[in-house]
Amino acid sequence: MADFWFQFLLALDSSIRVATPLILGAMAGIFSERSGIIDISLEGKMLMAAFVAAAVAYGTGSPWLGAIAAIIVSIIASLIHGFACIIHRGNQVISGLAINILASGLTVIIGIALFRQGGQTPTLPKSARFNSIELPFAQYFADNIPILGVVYKELISGHNILVWLALASVGITYYILFKTTFGLRLRAVGEKPEALDSAGISVSKMRFQAIIIAGILCGLAGVYLSTATGAGFVKEMTAGKGYIALAAMIFGKWRPVPALFACLMFGFLEAVAARVQGAEFPIIGEISSDLLLALPYVLTVVLLAGFIGGVSPPRAIGQPYIKER
């Protein structure tokens, strides 16, 4: 029994680690989509950022410089998206798709050109990565305080700074969205841009600000993948995490806190799937881990189909703003 609890704790711990890029991606999605811009390019931005973070960290030896460069590149990708669909009113899905394809190709080509390792970056030394932070007294508590001490050591301590940033981003997103003037305008521009325009505030400016924030958050997600949990860039290393973040955002109905729980649930299912692989259970026998991994997507489809409560996306989402009459 004690072993089961310990395993459960480790599963929770790894859910947080799996969920971190999802949380950052989902918050990015919330900023972008709340402003009315569909952002399927979360995936591509994360991938570009992951590559740039690893490459620059390898070149300079500093994970921080890598992170800054990654965020800048991710913002540039956002601006390209904005140029296509805010200024030129292009189709937001197509534009996002283009960025994803671009990211997938460019990272590999530039990677081969720079490092000649089949699209990977060389393995980063520990000093060029974001490492886990052991919180004070972790070992001491684990040895002396029953249960809580172990929880403290295994679950709360031992995460890198980006995990903490991701969790903080949820609170910050919530505060900005619902407690600030900027957030009020952001929500308005995704629901009824005319209302904002007639109040004398530029719709394009608001939307650009929103997607730049999305760019920063996606950048952090990419940084996490290649220089925190990973030790370098591997081609296609996002492996659909951008889309899962998008699904989590929808599952959370475009709200930060529910989206956080959706991300944690997706992360938990993935962590559990990894652990139950091949294990025999009484009565049900062996559980297919693929089935567990598919569960989040099935739930998302069910939610979107309207079986679990109503989902109301921002009303003006996907529509370029055209000033008329």
Add this chain to the structure above:
Amino acid sequence: MLDKINKVKREHIIKNGDESSPFAISLIDICKSFGPVQANDAISLDVTRGTIHGIIGENGAGKSTLMSIIYGFYKPDSGMIKVAGTPVSFKQPSDAISLGIGMVHQHFMLVPNFTALENIILGSEGKKGLKSGLYAARKKLKELSQTYGLEVDLDSITEDLPVGIQQRIEILKALYRGAKVLILDEPTGVLTPQETERLFEILNALKSEGVTILLITHKLHEVMAITDVVSVMRQGKLVAHTKTKETNSEWLAEQMVGRSVLVNIQYPKGNPKHIALSAEKVSVTDKRGFDSLKNVSFDLHAGEILGIAGISGNGQSELLSVLSGIIQPAAGQFKIAEELFDATHHADPQKVRQLGVAHVPEDRHAEGLILQFQAFESAILGYEKSPNLGVKLLTDPNINRTYCAQLMDSFDVRPQNPTLLSSQFSGGNQQKLILAREISSMPKVLLVGQPTRGVDIGAIEFIHNTLISMRDSGCAIIVVSVELEEILSLSDRIMVMNAGEVVGTVNKQDATKPMLGKMMAGMTLNVAEKGV
């Protein structure tokens, strides 16, 4: 530097007003065009401070464009705007807002899932953060509501409120931003009569507090009821300007619709035969729950043209849509070729077409043809399976092209090129193509909406002659037009509509323009006749 001077000047205007100028707003030679359409043509207008100034005109007369210019939403191509005697230039709505000009749009500019309070402060939240902004706004709004009788529950979600209340939120929004001039664009279009009355009380209260109100509408009785001064717009021009006390609604109606006489041929009277179509107490309720058509009854005979007159938006469009099977009546019934349709037995465009009804829609770009289709494709819309084209699984472009060329030849559509895009023809030629398509089905009943809107003079004559010869060959025709001249020239009988109801029907020989004008303003036939 200049900006700084302007800013000081602006602040001065907002605080004190320029006492030397009695005008809140002056427009001098404002011009604005959208592509080839001249929406505003050299408009000059002075709006006296503290009055309710009505601007009336039909749909598309350019009222809304003019107001959008005053509000800074559009930049005029040329001309000048003065606010309280000082020339200004607006780059965006916020410039106008900062000078105390507020607008209540026809379609509300409210975020549906925001509270009333959030909607009111959106864009003017103050510099101290949202929380204190909301707090300060609540206090200020309480005062405003009390002064003007604008009660609104600030914490309710906007989309849950009735439209009348939503409109109050819009008004409060403008007042909260310090509006001294309030522009209302068709404010009563969405209101019930009770809500309208309440709105007028509010407007009078605002006026007595010194607010200047610009009221855009096409409803004459409202202009007569509440305005001090009225200006009439027609086809982008300001055609009349008068004190409300010194005018009456029939004169205004004539000014609104009385376009320059283009065609005034008196055609010989038709020879009506059996009843081809009859309607009995047909009513239509729109999405908002208002009756856009109320108890409309009439008979239409083969071999006659029934003209339907009225200021646009009084139910004529809905009548055409019901008879052509596009929308369904909420009550009443109509009979086409012995087949009865009502609220339960629905008509649809296909069925109605098979019964011999052809329809030339009012809006040819939206409903008449597909602009991105080649002419030969537009020329068979709705008749793809007609025997003329050979009934096959696949349409044959060659046959269709030949067919279209024949139509173009007999209806004088120019250029005679079936493969040109529909959008590349002039308005008149597009209309002739649609007419050709509909008439070639040999209809027993022909419904025509605005036969010559935006059509050049040569084509008008051709279209009129075609309609008359259709009539003489025994077709029953309904013509809806906002052009009185056209109605008087073509019709055998004239049915006048107002507010969704039939005001009366007169024979052509008894009809006069002033009489029709009065009926269009809502007076019954008897009253209108006495006045003549």
